[in-house]
Amino acid sequence: MFPLDRRTNTPQTRLEALPAAVTTAALSTPGTTAAAAAGWAGKALLAIGNVLVPSSASVATKTLRVTALFVTGLLVVSTKARRRLFWPGLTAPENTDQELLPGGLGCPFMGSPWVYTSSHESYGAGNYYRKAAHALAKTVGYFPKIWKYYVFGQPFAVLSGGKTFQKILNREFDGTLSSAGVDLMEGGLLPTESLLFEKSKKRHQYLRKLVGSALTPTAVAKTAPLLQKAADEQIVKMEAAHNEGDTIRFHKICNDYTLDVAWRQILGLELAEEEIPIFEDNVEQWISGIMSLQVVLKWKVEKHPGYAAREYVISKIEERIDYLLENGPDNLSTLSGMVFATDEDDPTKKLSRKEIIDNALILIFAGSETSANTLTNAMLFLGLHPTTWNQMAEEQASIRAKFGETITPSTVDPKNAPYLDAVLKETMRMRVVVGGIPRMAFEDIDVDGDGKTIIPKGYLIDPSMLLTHEEDPNVKLPDGMHLDAIRGFRPERWLDATEEAPEPDKDWYVPYGFGPRYCLGKNLAQLEMKIFLATLARKIEFPKLTMLPENYDYSRDKKDPSSADYFSVEWSTKGAVIPTAGDGVTASVATKRISSTTTNDNAVIVVDNDDDYSFPVLEVTPRGISNSTETATAERLP
Numbered sequence: 001m002f003p004l005d006r007r008t009n010t011p012q013t014r015l016e017a018l019p020a021a022v023t024t025a026a027l028s029t030p031g032t033t034a035a036a037a038a039g040w041a042g043k044a045l046l047a048i049g050n051v052l053v054p055s056s057a058s059v060a061t062k063t064l065r066v067t068a069l070f071v072t073g074l075l076v077v078s079t080k081a082r083r084r085l086f087w088p089g090l091t092a093p094e095n096t097d098q099e100l101l102p103g104g105l106g107c108p109f110m111g112s113p114w115v116y117t118s119s120h121e122s123y124g125a126g127n128y129y130r131k132a133a134h135a136l137a138k139t140v141g142y143f144p145k146i147w148k149y150y151v152f153g154q155p156f157a158v159l160s161g162g163k164t165f166q167k168i169l170n171r172e173f174d175g176t177l178s179s180a181g182v183d184l185m186e187g188g189l190l191p192t193e194s195l196l197f198e199k200s201k202k203r204h205q206y207l208r209k210l211v212g213s214a215l216t217p218t219a220v221a222k223t224a225p226l227l228q229k230a231a232d233e234q235i236v237k238m239e240a241a242h243n244e245g246d247t248i249r250f251h252k253i254c255n256d257y258t259l260d261v262a263w264r265q266i267l268g269l270e271l272a273e274e275e276i277p278i279f280e281d282n283v284e285q286w287i288s289g290i291m292s293l294q295v296v297l298k299w300k301v302e303k304h305p306g307y308a309a310r311e312y313v314i315s316k317i318e319e320r321i322d323y324l325l326e327n328g329p330d331n332l333s334t335l336s337g338m339v340f341a342t343d344e345d346d347p348t349k350k351l352s353r354k355e356i357i358d359n360a361l362i363l364i365f366a367g368s369e370t371s372a373n374t375l376t377n378a379m380l381f382l383g384l385h386p387t388t389w390n391q392m393a394e395e396q397a398s399i400r401a402k403f404g405e406t407i408t409p410s411t412v413d414p415k416n417a418p419y420l421d422a423v424l425k426e427t428m429r430m431r432v433v434v435g436g437i438p439r440m441a442f443e444d445i446d447v448d449g450d451g452k453t454i455i456p457k458g459y460l461i462d463p464s465m466l467l468t469h470e471e472d473p474n475v476k477l478p479d480g481m482h483l484d485a486i487r488g489f490r491p492e493r494w495l496d497a498t499e500e501a502p503e504p505d506k507d508w509y510v511p512y513g514f515g516p517r518y519c520l521g522k523n524l525a526q527l528e529m530k531i532f533l534a535t536l537a538r539k540i541e542f543p544k545l546t547m548l549p550e551n552y553d554y555s556r557d558k559k560d561p562s563s564a565d566y567f568s569v570e571w572s573t574k575g576a577v578i579p580t581a582g583d584g585v586t587a588s589v590a591t592k593r594i595s596s597t598t599t600n601d602n603a604v605i606v607v608d609n610d611d612d613y614s615f616p617v618l619e620v621t622p623r624g625i626s627n628s629t630e631t632a633t634a635e636r637l638p
């Protein structure tokens with residue numbers, strides 16, 4: 001039985017009764033100050049109880065209010081209940097009630113949607129992770145190797161740091177986690193029958209072998225003449241702009257170059273002059289559609305312009321497959337490699353037509369913007385550092401004097417061009433161009449096996465290359481100067497480390513990822529980017545960036561980052577996963593000389609190999625490559 005309310009003679013609920021009981025108990029204590037205080041407190045509680053659940057209210061209202069009070073009390077008292085209600089989808093490790101990962105969850109229900117909008121002009125895209133991680137480090141007193149955040153129903157675990165990064169990525173296919181690409185992209189504009197999304201270890205290995213057969217160092221070495229041809233075409237554009245007194249945007253030049261490589265080398269297409277811009281526009285439209293809101297939300301994807309653009313690219317791939325099947329391999333393009341690749345364990349096994357198309361699309365997607373943005377960033381850093389540019393140009397001049405006009409895999413090898421290699425490495429250390437490589441936790445993952453750091457099942461794991469580079473203990477400077485375009489860019493650190501420019505820790509340098517999904521296109525990417533930079537170093541003068549103030553003083557040491565007139569590069573604040581310089585790296589460029597004889601028609605390709613090297617003679621026409629049955633032999637370079 002509940003006691004009666006003395007004023008109305010109605011039964012009291014337990015909740016109403018509670019303050020009264022407290023008051024009575026307090027008042028019955030012998031007359032001390034404490035008892036008096038308790039008496040006041042009891043009365044106050046009783047008054048609050050009456051306001052919250054007035055005795056005059058109907059039973060229904062009272063029930064509602066009591067329930068609301070109960071739920072509020074529960075939410076105040078129980079962290080677990082609070083989290084479940086306000087951040088649905090948030091999971092905790094099975095064997096513990098505690099959330100073991102540090103990190104804030106953001107606003108109820110929404111979490112931290114500003115992860116998508118927090119680009120910053122002094123850093124660019126990806127700024128949220130830096131800000132959040134640094135804020136957290138201040139709160140917990142150390143830089144956490146794994147921390148969490150939450151966005152619209154999905155908890156994330158962000159991780160960084162050499163061994164932790166490697167440990168987690170090495171778990172791919174062990175049943176505890178896998179690439180989450182397909183879960184995020186299914187039904188969008190990326191093809192899902194590709195190795196990038198394959199969750200089965202066996203099939204992933206099979207696809208990697210067959211798709212990768214055209215991306216081995218030997219296969220890629222043969223593409224050097226095509227890559228140089230594509231680079232030379234960009235020089236022609238720069239010369240035309242210079243003659244007209246115009247500036248160029250390196251972002252456009254580098255994009256055009258990598259798209260050129262996509263159709264010439266990856267697909268092996270022979271496009272007519274007028275079709276080149278159509279192809280390139282379609283690829284750009286398709287790729288930019290992949291992350292558009294309409295596509296990400298899977299709303300009428302087939303109506304998005306990126307859909308039709310992708311259909312166009314597929315039609316070109318289909319045409320080329322038909323051509324190859326009729327005429328045999330072209331011995332060069334990645335597509336041809338895929339069409340004719342067989343499984344060495346079972347030669348009857350080949351890639352299906354759908355697998356070839358899906359993987360060809362993935363190669364274009366994975367290989368174009370990544371290389372284009374890396375090159376754009378490289379041109380920005382070089383344009384800020386004339387000494388670096390001159391050193392790279394001098395190295396190329398001496399390589400040219402020694403080995404001749406043709407740029408080969410051997411002439412851009414670190415043995416012959418160590419400075420070029422260091423420039424590219426340093427560019428990729430300063431700004432990573434892959435925004436995220438998400439994985440899904442299928443079960444609780446006890447990272448170190450000691451129960452202290454557990455990533456709960458259902459979390460999306462984001463191994464952050466950006467934070468891993470930023471937190472590299474060997475190079476990290478407290479004020480972030482190791483990533484500053486002016487003070488931080490030091491290719492020398494890769495050659496002769498000094499106290500001022502120390503060598504990065506190998507475990508913390510991961511531009512191409514780690515583990516079973518390590519970049520399959522690294523050989524092509526490296527050769528493609530080095531040939532571009534080597535060609536520019538040979539053929540253009542130091543690029544004058546238009547973002548720099550008049551009479552800009554290039555000497556690095558004169559600049560004090562804490563002074564008011566310190567010039568800092570502005571990065572694009574547009575929503576993007578890849579940091580790009582604010583103006584797309586606009587520059588005025590004079591060409592040293594343009595010579596059509598430098599194009600490697602029927603070029604001899606020399607790879608750095610101990611043996612004589614046999615290779616097909618490739619006919620490089622202005623419209624692409626043609627088949628050839630001839631072969632030639634080259635000797636190893638001195």
Ligand code: HEM
Nearest residue numbers: 195196363366367370371374437512513517519520521525
């Ligand atoms: C600067 C240029 C590039 C960078 C920085 C880069 C970076 C990466 C990274 C970080 C991954 C790992 C993804 C993961 O773990 O989920 C990856 C995977 C991959 N990359 Fe690259 N990449 C570049 C160029 C290329 C090129 C030129 C191609 C091919 C033409 C390519 C093809 C691939 C493929 C197919 C994968 C998926 C491998 C797999 O899932 O097994 N990449 N790349």
